[in-house]
Every structure is written in C-alpha cells, then in structure tokens.
Amino acid sequence: MKLNLTMQRKAVLEVLQHAHDHPTAADVMDRLRAQGNVFAYGTVYNSLRYLTEVGLVKELKLGEAASRYDAKMEDHHHVVCTRCGRVDEVTIELPAEWLGKAAQETNYELHHASVVLEGVCSSCSVQNSPSK
Amino acid sequence: MKLNLTMQRKAVLEVLQHAHDHPTAADVMDRLRAQGNVFAYGTVYNSLRYLTEVGLVKELKLGEAASRYDAKMEDHHHVVCTRCGRVDEVTIELPAEWLGKAAQETNYELHHASVVLEGVCSSCSVQNSPSK
DNA sequence: TCTAAATTTATAATAATTCTAAACAAGGGA
DNA sequence: TCCCTTGTTTAGAATTATTATAAATTTAGA
The missing domain is CATH 1.10.10.10 (Winged helix-like DNA-binding domain superfamily/Winged helix DNA-binding domain)
Known part of the structure; x- marks a missing residue:
C-alpha cells in the first residue's frame, strides 16, 4: 500500500x-x-x-x-487555557513507572497516553483576574 | 446561591x-x-x-x-479499550513532580489534569488478536 | 488507448448538543 | 389569597462537526 x-x-x-x-x-x-x-x-x-x-x-x-x-508526529501532550482557549504543547513524557502502575491497576495492555492539562496561560494570568 | x-x-x-x-x-x-x-x-x-x-x-x-x-467526584483518569469501547477508571494520581515540570515548560498556571489512556482491556486481549 | 479503481465534488444525512418560545410551577410579598 | 417575578420544563427548531452518497472526474495500469 x-x-x-x-x-x-x-x-x-x-x-x-x-x-x-x-x-x-x-x-x-x-x-x-x-x-x-x-x-x-x-x-x-x-x-x-x-x-x-x-x-x-x-x-x-x-x-x-x-x-x-x-x-x-512526536508524541506530546497539551495544555488548554481556560480563559482564551489557546492550546500549547507539553513535550515532557509521562513517567514509565506511572504508566506501569496504571496498566497494573486496570489490567489493560496500554498503547497510548494522552494528557490534557487545563490552566491559565501566561498572557491571561497577567491581566487581572476575571470579574465573574 | x-x-x-x-x-x-x-x-x-x-x-x-x-x-x-x-x-x-x-x-x-x-x-x-x-x-x-x-x-x-x-x-x-x-x-x-x-x-x-x-x-x-x-x-x-x-x-x-x-x-x-x-x-x-474524586479526581481520576480513564482508560478506553480500543477494541470494545469500554471505559475504566484509573485512580492513581499523576506525580506532582511531573505536573510541576509541565507547568514550568508551558508557563501555565495549572488547575486540572486529565489523562486518557488507550489500550486493550483484559477481556478483549483474551480473545485472539484481530485479523486486520 | 481503454478500463478499473480511487478521488473529488456537491449535497444530503446524521449525531450530539444548544437555542427558542411558550407553557408551567414555585415562592414571596401586598 | 392573589399576583408577580423568576426559574424550569417542554417540544421542536437550529447549529455544529462530521460522515455518507452518488455522480463526475482523475489516475494508473494493462
């Protein structure tokens, strides 16, 4: 193919x-x-x-x-800014040890992990906190 | 309220x-x-x-x-079986150290992390591998 | 060149979810 | 108690992202 x-x-x-x-x-x-x-x-x-x-x-x-x-294509994770919706990349890898523990707990044969973090990006956190 | x-x-x-x-x-x-x-x-x-x-x-x-x-409501993560779609829970927590590194790399103020793992659950991996 | 297979296109269809406007319900004064 | 405001439910229409369909077009190979 x-x-x-x-x-x-x-x-x-x-x-x-x-x-x-x-x-x-x-x-x-x-x-x-x-x-x-x-x-x-x-x-x-x-x-x-x-x-x-x-x-x-x-x-x-x-x-x-x-x-x-x-x-x-390198495997990586992501952070989403909850204020402005911007998405950035996280390149550090999950510790293999943690994945091992997860596989053990769930009894799955793991193939892939994806982490989505949420937070406030630097430009949003500079502006004063929201009124809400 | x-x-x-x-x-x-x-x-x-x-x-x-x-x-x-x-x-x-x-x-x-x-x-x-x-x-x-x-x-x-x-x-x-x-x-x-x-x-x-x-x-x-x-x-x-x-x-x-x-x-x-x-x-x-306790914070937890999830595994999805790529064969049958079943979803299970992962209760172990991400190492704080890893989150710290992620915050540092991205310069975000992190509030929440969610991990979605993919793999094959135990009942699916018992059945012989798919033909595909 | 001719034919079969794959791809693009326009459009219709689907799936999950939100929106709208009308009807309804509940609670707090007068 | 009656009235009024506010919030909620309802049915159905609308929206959004995406996939399916069928016809037209392109491509590649015999």
Whole structure:
C-alpha cells in the first residue's frame, strides 16, 4: 500500500506543516481558501482522515467540539487555557513507572497516553483576574 | 446561591449515582425512560449541565463523539479499550513532580489534569488478536 | 488507448448538543 | 389569597462537526 498524495492531500498536509498552532478542519479549510485552494469540505475531511491513517498527521481530541490536527508526529501532550482557549504543547513524557502502575491497576495492555492539562496561560494570568 | 434540585434533576443525579459505568446523555435518557421518567431531551442536558455546574457530577470528554457523565467526584483518569469501547477508571494520581515540570515548560498556571489512556482491556486481549 | 479503481465534488444525512418560545410551577410579598 | 417575578420544563427548531452518497472526474495500469 503506497502513499497516494493527491494535490489536495498535499495542500492539506502543507497547511498543517506550516501551522504553528493546532488547526481544526474548519481552520484548515480557511487557510486553504486564503491561498486560493477551494476544496469541498468532504475533501478536507477525507484528506485529514487519510493523512491520519498513513501516519503523517495526528488528530487531537482535546475535549472541544472540533478535532484539531497536527503534523508534528512526536508524541506530546497539551495544555488548554481556560480563559482564551489557546492550546500549547507539553513535550515532557509521562513517567514509565506511572504508566506501569496504571496498566497494573486496570489490567489493560496500554498503547497510548494522552494528557490534557487545563490552566491559565501566561498572557491571561497577567491581566487581572476575571470579574465573574 | 442555593441548590435547586427539581425532581428531574434529582432523577438524573440518581441515575448517575447508581450507574457503575459512565453513561452518555443518551444513556441517561434511556435509563430514565426505563424507570418511567420521560423528560425532554433538553431537560436532561439542562440537568446535566446544572449538576456539573454545582459540582455534583463531572463531565468526561474522552475523545468520543458524546460526553459521558460521572457522579463520582474524586479526581481520576480513564482508560478506553480500543477494541470494545469500554471505559475504566484509573485512580492513581499523576506525580506532582511531573505536573510541576509541565507547568514550568508551558508557563501555565495549572488547575486540572486529565489523562486518557488507550489500550486493550483484559477481556478483549483474551480473545485472539484481530485479523486486520 | 481503454478500463478499473480511487478521488473529488456537491449535497444530503446524521449525531450530539444548544437555542427558542411558550407553557408551567414555585415562592414571596401586598 | 392573589399576583408577580423568576426559574424550569417542554417540544421542536437550529447549529455544529462530521460522515455518507452518488455522480463526475482523475489516475494508473494493462
């Protein structure tokens, strides 16, 4: 099964590779449009699915409505700012020891771990606390 | 602001308290129906939101389409079986040291951490490996 | 070149959830 | 008690993200 990168798939991949954030499918669509590539919605979703399947991008489900996509393939975790919604990356790895304990507790054969942290990012915490 | 537990909210809460799994809104709806409580969908969602806001239940976003709800309030993490979709709990806590490093790396003020592990549960791994 | 398979497209469909407006209920004064 | 305000439930419409469908198009291989 060899890689079949059509021009639309290539364009989607490039958007993700040049992004320094974590765009949703709609974001990807917008950025393609901005550069003159008008594809059908289905094509963008299809491309994202294809690229995910062949392992060129990763789908992030961070508990928001929409999935985000990421071309950076090293395994990493994420922090979401509860004030502004910004998402940043956490590159340090979960201690193997902790994963071992979790596997033992649950009796699962673990394949993957994903941590979503929540907090307030530095720019939001500079502004005075919310009134609420 | 005092607690306002209407009978529908109470019924929803009770379903969650008696559940030993992690029901979705639709599951809650079904269980209510099964016991003769037919509420509007909006009401179930409303109740779940209210109960979450006052801190009696927790909304779990595990990367599936639908949110799951849980009346168990101690903080804990989850494992999802990639074969059968079953969800189990992980009660061990993330090492504070790791969280500290994450806070340092990201420069966030962290409030909450949620880990979603993926793997194969014991009953699925007993059955011979999938053909795929 | 011809054919079969894969892909794109536009659009319809689905699933989970929220919104809306009307009807209802409850509680606190006058 | 009656009235009024406020909050809640209800049914159904609306929204959002995503997937499915079917026709048209492209691609690759014989």
